[in-house]
Amino acid sequence: MTPYELRQLAARGEFTSPTAGYCEGYVQANLVALPEQYAQDFEAFCRKNPKPCPLLEVVGPGTALTSRLAEGADLRNTLPRYRVWRDGKIQQETQDVTAFYQEDLVFFLLGCSFSFESALVQAGISLRHVEEQRNVSMYNTNIELEAVGVFTGSMVVSMRPIRYDRVIDACLITAHYPEVHGAPVHIGYPHLIGIADLQSPDYGDSVSIHADEIPVFWPCGVTPQNVLVQAKLPFAITHAPGHMFVGDMKNADFYQEIR
Amino acid sequence: MTPYELRQLAARGEFTSPTAGYCEGYVQANLVALPEQYAQDFEAFCRKNPKPCPLLEVVGPGTALTSRLAEGADLRNTLPRYRVWRDGKIQQETQDVTAFYQEDLVFFLLGCSFSFESALVQAGISLRHVEEQRNVSMYNTNIELEAVGVFTGSMVVSMRPIRYDRVIDACLITAHYPEVHGAPVHIGYPHLIGIADLQSPDYGDSVSIHADEIPVFWPCGVTPQNVLVQAKLPFAITHAPGHMFVGDMKNADFYQEIR
Numbered sequence: 051m052t053p054y055e056l057r058q059l060a061a062r063g064e065f066t067s068p069t070a071g072y073c074e075g076y077v078q079a080n081l082v083a084l085p086e087q088y089a090q091d092f093e094a095f096c097r098k099n100p101k102p103c104p105l106l107e108v109v110g111p112g113t114a115l116t117s118r119l120a121e122g123a124d125l126r127n128t129l130p131r132y133r134v135w136r137d138g139k140i141q142q143e144t145q146d147v148t149a150f151y152q153e154d155l156v157f158f159l160l161g162c163s164f165s166f167e168s169a170l171v172q173a174g175i176s177l178r179h180v181e182e183q184r185n186v187s188m189y190n191t192n193i194e195l196e197a198v199g200v201f202t203g204s205m206v207v208s209m210r211p212i213r214y215d216r217v218i219d220a221c222l223i224t225a226h227y228p229e230v231h232g233a234p235v236h237i238g239y240p241h242l243i244g245i246a247d248l249q250s251p252d253y254g255d256s257v258s259i260h261a262d263e264i265p266v267f268w269p270c271g272v273t274p275q276n277v278l279v280q281a282k283l284p285f286a287i288t289h290a291p292g293h294m295f296v297g298d299m300k301n302a303d304f305y306q307e308i309r
Numbered sequence: 310m311t312p313y314e315l316r317q318l319a320a321r322g323e324f325t326s327p328t329a330g331y332c333e334g335y336v337q338a339n340l341v342a343l344p345e346q347y348a349q350d351f352e353a354f355c356r357k358n359p360k361p362c363p364l365l366e367v368v369g370p371g372t373a374l375t376s377r378l379a380e381g382a383d384l385r386n387t388l389p390r391y392r393v394w395r396d397g398k399i400q401q402e403t404q405d406v407t408a409f410y411q412e413d414l415v416f417f418l419l420g421c422s423f424s425f426e427s428a429l430v431q432a433g434i435s436l437r438h439v440e441e442q443r444n445v446s447m448y449n450t451n452i453e454l455e456a457v458g459v460f461t462g463s464m465v466v467s468m469r470p471i472r473y474d475r476v477i478d479a480c481l482i483t484a485h486y487p488e489v490h491g492a493p494v495h496i497g498y499p500h501l502i503g504i505a506d507l508q509s510p511d512y513g514d515s516v517s518i519h520a521d522e523i524p525v526f527w528p529c530g531v532t533p534q535n536v537l538v539q540a541k542l543p544f545a546i547t548h549a550p551g552h553m554f555v556g557d558m559k560n561a562d563f564y565q566e567i568r
Contacts, residue, residue, distance in 0.1 A: 214501045218492050221480050222567055233477050238497035238523060242473040264497060308481055308567040 053120065053296045057128035063145050066130050068292035075168065077230075077301055078294035079106055079119060079159040080271045081129060082278065083147075083287040086111045089156035091199035095277070096158065098196040102205050102273035104161035104229045111154050119297030125157045131293035138282030147287050155287070161230035162271050162294055163208060165301035169223050175216050184255035185292070186210065188270050192244030193235065195273070200281040206272040207235060209248065211263040220266055222308070229304045236267040243267065253291075312379065312555040316387035322404050325389050327551035334427065336489075336560055337553035338365055338378060338418040339530040340388060341537065342406075342546040345370045348415035350458035354536070355417065357455040361464050361532035363420035363488045370413050378556030384416045390552035397541030406546050414546070420489035421530050421553055422467060424560035428482050434475050443514035444551070445469065447529050451503030452494065454532070459540040465531040466494060468507065470522040479525055481567070488563045495526040502526065512550075 051059075053076045059065035069078055084092055089111070096103040107118040109125060116123045126148040134141045134150055163186075167177060179186045186208045193205040212220045217237060225233035236243050248265055249256045253272055259265060275288055289295065310318075312335045318324035328337055343351055348370070355362040366377040368384060375382045385407045393400045393409055422445075426436060438445045445467045452464040471479045476496060484492035495502050507524055508515045512531055518524060534547055548554065 214495065214498060217496055218480060218484075218494065221477060222484055222492060225477075225481055225567070233481065235477065236473065237476055239473060242521065242523075262501065264501075308484070 053298050056296050057120070057123050060130045060145070061124065061127040066145055069130065069294045069296055070164065070292060073296050075300055075302070077119060077297045077299045077304065078162045078164045079297060080162055080274065081125065081287070081289040081295055082158045082160065082274050083125070083155050084158070084283060085152065085285060086154040086156055088200070088283060092158065092201055095198040095201035096160065096274070098198060100228070101232060101235060102195070102269035102271070104231060105158065106161050106229060107159040109157040109159070111156050114151065114155070114157060116159070116297070119159055119295070119299055121298065123297070125295065126151050129289050129293055129295050131290035133288045133290050135278065135283065135286040135288065137284055138279050143290050150287060159295060160271055160274060163231050163268060164294070165230035165304055166224040166227045168301055169227065170220060173219060173223055175212060175220055178211050178257040179255070182257055184257055186254050187248070187251040187257055188253035188272055189245045190252045195277070200283070201277050203277045203280050205235065206253065206270040206276050207243070207267040208270040209251070209265050209267050211257065211259040212266045214262055214264050217264050217266060224268065225308045226306055227304050228306060230301070231269045231271070234266045235269050238264050240265060312557050315555050316379070316382050319389045319404070320383065320386040325404055328389065328553045328555055329423065329551060332555050334559055334561070336378060336556045336558045336563065337421045337423045338556060339421055339533065340384065340546070340548040340554055341417045341419065341533050342384070342414050343417070343542060344411065344544060345413040345415055347459070347542055351417065351460055354455070354457040354460035355419065355533070357457060359487070360491060360494060360528035361454070361530070363490060364417065365420050365488060366418040368416040368418070370415050373410065373414070373416060375418070375556070378418055378554070378558055380557065384554065385410055388548050388552055388554050390549035392547045392549050394537065394542070394545040394547065396543055397538050402549050409546060418554060419530055419533060422490050422527060423553070424489035424563055425483040425486045427560055428486065429479060432478060432482055434471060434479055437470050437516040438514070441516055443516055445513050446507070446510040446516055447512035447531055448504045449511045449535070454536070459542070460536050462536045462539050464494065465512065465529040465535050466502070466526040467529040468510070468524050468526050470516065470518040471525045473521055473523050476523050476525060483527065484567045485564050487565060489560070490528045490530070493525045494528050497523050499524060499526070
């Protein structure tokens with residue numbers, strides 16, 4: 051299935067599942083849509099916190115059609131599942147947000163770690179959550195974000211156990227993809243970033259960690275949704291977790307030289 | 310003092326100290342000199358183990374004059390102090406090895422971590438052994454080297470305690486300098502690479518490690534000397550630890566893109 055085909059199926063309500071494992075090699079993105087009055091601050095917030103909130107494309111106001119990640123994809127119905135937020139709470143989940151569209155909405159597409167995960171697997175670094183068919187483990191941390199307006203909070207991280215002799219490789223490989231979270235933010239000592247128990251993640255599932263593995267922590271795309279809850283905006287739309295926007299750009303297009 | 314001036318003083322026997330802290334910004338190198346019959350295997354060994362044994366220049370047989378790291382420096386007297394080895398043991402230390410020169414000697418200059426240390430300091434990452442005016446802590450490990458002929462053994466690593474929120478930076482900064490050992494070989498868990506007690510280094514001095522710091526381990530230039538001891542060659546010359554060859558190339562000349 052091509053990304054275009056997946057988006058067309060989603061638009062017709064015929065694709066409603068999580069997107070992980072579909073359209074291998076193509077970029078997937080987190081969605082946050084806000085009324086224009088909050089958009090400038092949210093964009094500034096993303097630019098000040100590029101590791102957890104890497105901005106791939108901004109769409110609108112006045113349009114819901116992408117141009118960078120895909121040509122002319124309608125962000126109101128080409129994702130398989132959305133969340134509609136009121137006053138910082140999830141009001142409903144739905145497959146189409148066309149009925150909620152307002153001319154003043156600005157859509158933010160943020161990078162997702164699926165892109166660097168395929169680079170890790172290609173380098174022979176296995177991913178425990180994939181092996182165990184679970185969601186990746188995610189945790190709240192004490193790593194403060196740079197606040198802009200109502201947008202503030204601390205970073206959410208995803209954790210992957212990596213065999214001790216591949217940790218440096220995992221760090222360097224992912225550092226080549228800063229637009230999809232990039233290098234780890236921490237290696238090895240969860241208590242130093244405010245995580246008490248690796249077996250009790252705040253989001254996602256717990257996974258096994260072997261004796262020869264080290265927990266490696268990456269900035270996580272759940273961060274912006276977590277910030278959104280705290281900001282208690284009257285209205286917002288996001289993707290439902292795991293139900294990402296699938297674009298026409300390849301993950302490899304995001305490969306960059308490491309500064 | 311320029312590198313040329315330091316080398317001239319050393320050649321006249323007027324500079325005999327360790328070279329750390331001299332000629333800031335210029336490359337320093339480890340020296341190993343062997344009879345030609347062992348040179349091919351040793352060069353192959355270095356090329357198979359480039360992290361601990363990064364080959365910067367090979368000089369001879371038939372000459373002792375450098376061309377890459379400096380133009381025409383005589384490796385028989387421009388280092389401040391040498392070790393002369395017989396049957397894998399140190400026979401003597403001396404300031405000039407001209408009397409021991411044989412036409413069949415091949416001189417190997419190997420990268421030294423001084424080069425990436427200045428890059429770390431420039432990024433605001435402090436070095437405990439410098440702060441405490443001690444030698445860096447070095448350890449034998451269980452990381453096996455690729456053997457070639459008589460040259461075999463395990464990697465020696467140097468350890469620097471890095472504050473937990475700069476570990477990734479330290480990894481990425483040093484990865485830009487593969488010819489001077491490059492990225493760390495391990496982060497965080499000494500027992501996984503066969504180190505029982507960080508406070509009992511096998512070479513150099515112990516340093517303080519603070520509660521918010523993580524021990525980071527880099528491949529170390531002591532590795533080739535350690536291998537040389539085990540190879541028990543009838544004759545060899547090396548620099549005395551800390552008394553390096555100082556070249557005319559800048560550390561910055563060794564900056565590379567990370568693959």
